[in-house]
Amino acid sequence: MWILPLVGYLGSIVGFCFLTLAIASGLYYLSELVEEHTVIAKRLLTKLIYSIIGLQLILWLVDGFPFGLTLMGVVSHVIYLGNMRRFPFVRLTDPLFIVSCVLVLVNHYFWFQHFSEAQQRSYSRLSSMYDQPDVPSFTEIASYFGLCVWLIPFALFVSLSASDNVLPTIGTEQPSRNDGKNKRQGMVKVIVDNVLSAIGEVTRLAGWKKPEDRF
Template structure:
């Protein structure tokens, strides 16, 4: 039984690695979709925020959730919505973004304290935190501008001014940085082509010039 327990631990670790890898691939794909469809993403976040607000109201009416906690969560989502004014540009130093980072932690702590005092099944707690607390902040997280030169795809004037730049999500930038560090750590062979001074088709070009050039000179002499 001891060896079987070791096998079970190894299988658990392997399953956890697969889950993390699947989650990373899913986040990367979502970041790609956000970059390609910024206007549509803005609409989705707007409607999702309204849906979460409606869920809070229903929880207050039907499940008798505490009024002040529900009101605080509604105020938090109101602050989150202020980031839509400049979407997909979200400055990491703007007051709405900084306030959102603080409020999402406070909102999580407020509801965590509530559920520790009032027994609720685990699935209900997980669903509440996943939908009502973390869904909207997570949507903003995967669509953050990674740098100050991010280019919104919905602004043609800006696209004409800086055509070579491309908007990147924060998650994609982090994943790309990890990939570059991994590639730099791997040994690679580098061949300097300029050392050999290779001119493609040099022999063929010279032979053609000699044949045509020589023939032309002979023709001129005969004339």
């Protein structure tokens, strides 16, 4: 068969493009919701951080998760909590924000290393092919990563704003005028708008789109 594999590759590419657009649209909508309900979003994120810290401590006490990695996860979420002091305003050069971004990668690496080594040790102890390895399933590992490693950084990325033009609230450094022109925008909206603008500029330079046409 020659044509069917090509159809499979084409379908995979189209499906990936639609999935990417769906995720971008969902993040854009969530960012708008946070802009409209900032107080509720801050309260929800704060409670969510405390809940995940409690969950990590329970996993350490009951399921015997490693103390060092658990402590690193708890400290990371305490640092994530520090980003809430000026929520939803954030400066990309803020040391606390930079440390939070680094901790996301560090947590992912060490927890991935932990589960990989646990699986290797469990499979090496099997005496026969009929023995069942005592390791977490893929669903359990994915759920832990989704809730305890990625959820809060992902929620902060969607919720935080990248513009300096914020309304005067507690914790802001420079209140600005609400004249209808300067408006706080979420980081996701800024990124999506910049990507669309870049694509529109490329298509205009390539002659595929007239300057007066909207992308």
